[in-house]
Amino acid sequence: MNILMIEDDEHICEMMAMYFEMEEDWQTTFIYDGEEGWQYYKEHKDDLDMVILDLNLPGKNGLTICHDIRQENPYIPIIMLTALDNESDQVFGLETGADDYITKPFDPQTVMARMRALNRRAQLTSERLQPSQSKDNSNDYDIVTNYLRINERTREAYFNDQMIEGLTPKEFDILALLASYPRQVFSRDHLLRTLWEDPFFGDERTVDAHIKKLRQKMEKYGPQLIQTVWGVGYKLDESDVE
Structure with missing residues (x-):
């Protein structure tokens, strides 16, 4: 992989450089400055496979950089690093478009495992996007429900015949899995093991943050289909929708 890491702690950079190599x-x-990191990204974005961002950076903070990157590229994997450790910070970071969130201090091996998992999913996404150039596949849908049509090859999801705009790779994967098994309840642990890496190293509230953002994007097009089963997990259920 070709990685951009924007982190102002040089000791962390030195440690990760050793592990990467x-x-x-x-x-x-x-790069140790947010504004310089953003400029570097813009100049080299076509060559990068992954971005690792510190939350608190001089010049331009990580949340702003993450948001700006997502406006240009919805698919490049982004990992957010931060010394803060509370749910609101994690949710805010994920809502700006980060694929994963790691709290300092961290185990370098954990970071490596998360990076490998994200890279595998990015490669699968790239492969699935290739057939989208073929008109013969443009109207094929792998998952069809009363409200949803999902094409896993083109990574497109339609709600009431309107494309759901701005889905991140993780949000698409969650929606596709839930829609494939209507009314089946998936626990957070099951979603983490299926759509993240197994074993998962991190906070299971990552699932909640992605579900929240996915719901916000879907509610623009129709009734809320993703339901919370308290104490268990989540399901997609259209049976009670009028």
Whole structure:
């Protein structure tokens, strides 16, 4: 992978550089200032496979950079690093478009595992997007419900015949899984093991943050289909929708 890491703690950068080189031989550019990191991204975005962002950066903060990157590229994996550790910070970071959230101090091996998992999913997304150039596949849908039509090859989801705009790769994966098994309840642990990596190293509230954002994007097009089953997990249920 070709990685951009924007982090103002040089000791963390030095530590991760050692792991990247020893274990994976990944090429990584380290930048310690937010504004400089954003400029570097704009100049090299076509060559980058992943971005790692600190939340609190001089010049331009990580949340703003993450939001700006997502406006240009909805698919590049983004990991947010932060010394803060509360649910509101995590949710806010994920809502700006981050795919994952890691709290300092962290185990470098945990970061590596998250990066490998994100890279695998990014490669699958890229492969699935390739057939979208073929008109023969443009009207094929792998998942069809009363309200939804989902094409897993083109990574497009339609709600009431309107494309759901701005879905991140993770949000699409969650929607596709829930829609594939209507009314089946999926626990947070099941979603993490299926759509993240197994075993998952992190906070299971990551699922809640992604579900919240997915609901916000879907409610623009019709009734709320994703329901919370308290104490268990989530399901997609159209049976009670009028």
